[in-house]
Amino acid sequence: MDQRIARIREQEKRYHDDCYERHGLFEPGSWLYKPVKTVMELLAEFDGRDRLQVLDLGCGVGRNGIPIAESLLGRQGSVVCVDLLPSAIAKLTAYGTQFGVESRIEPVHSSIEHYEIAPDRFDYIVAVSTLEHVNSVRALEAKLMEMARGTRAGGINCIIVGTAVTETAADNGERLDPMFEVNLSTAHMLRLLGERYAGWEIMLRTVKPLVFDIDRQGRPVKLASDCVTFAARKADGERG
Template structure:
């Protein structure tokens, strides 16, 4: 993760409280919540949340898994995210159902047939290279149980522009593929899986890079598929 992107997240976690209005932390991602009732409901379900942050999705997932005595494994690199997740999980009384792992996504090893669902929201863009992305997508495929669900939300064709000067900036993302190339990679990697949701939505919003306001534009790919095999 680039230093500026790390700084942006650190500032966001410091300035905004989870599930309160004023930032993208104010509610979980709707698509992630829609995935949960589609899971094959069994005792001891396991869900992997890659790039969990302070728990925007992790905590609602844990609440859903609680009656099943399930576990959500939350993986994030940033100390600010890990500390926030620990605090919020206790505040929301779901900490027994969350296993927290501090790690970059590349280093975190996903064992075969380990998870009923794998969630990766706005995180695969920060892998070190397209080769690492391909490797991790293949690892995710192996790590999903038969009948399990994969939910990827990822930005492509990312552009950053300084609002004050209208200057085009270098986007602070390690991977910035074209939308067409990313769609092709996903469809190739998960060929034969059931497509539950696949859409592309243009997004434009304002962020800060240090003290500078920046317009961030991208295509947002939402990709939800179920692994065959049951």
């Protein structure tokens, strides 16, 4: 792993470890307060299914994985939850027990790029704010291919990813190196998604500019990006 990637991941680890310690899942006060609306709305497309296999890439402590697992109670299926951080997997496991869904969650401690998705395994694959944190554009392209091949006919992929990210020091306007492993232009990301999911039913494709005030090692920073939300359903007979 090169030094830049290592530095980014160390900062991400510090941020998330602190957030997970200070804020409980589904408690007001942070982005852990509730699941992502789009993820849950797309999950409803599977209402009535007796069996459902779900993959949550970059699951964190279960913001989306826990509610998805709750939806599986009373039917067959599980949620494979993958995250790089040991703290996230440990708290996910504890929350699974707290919310009574431990039997429906399969926690996996792994980077996204090193987790191998078996062909035709999942009905629903979710990747929220995680694909920009694989270690290279090549790894991103490979993971999208795995996601497509790992989805069963009629299954759905839901991707929310940051693009065109900039970070600017709040005190003097200095442009900083964005702490994201992959930082594609919005046009590049949309083109890549369009190519990878050619032949699929495109259910959702939106771009929303976002601006956040964040802290980078004690320094106030303004982070701006486009948030690309993309969802597609695999057609019957589609192979990838």
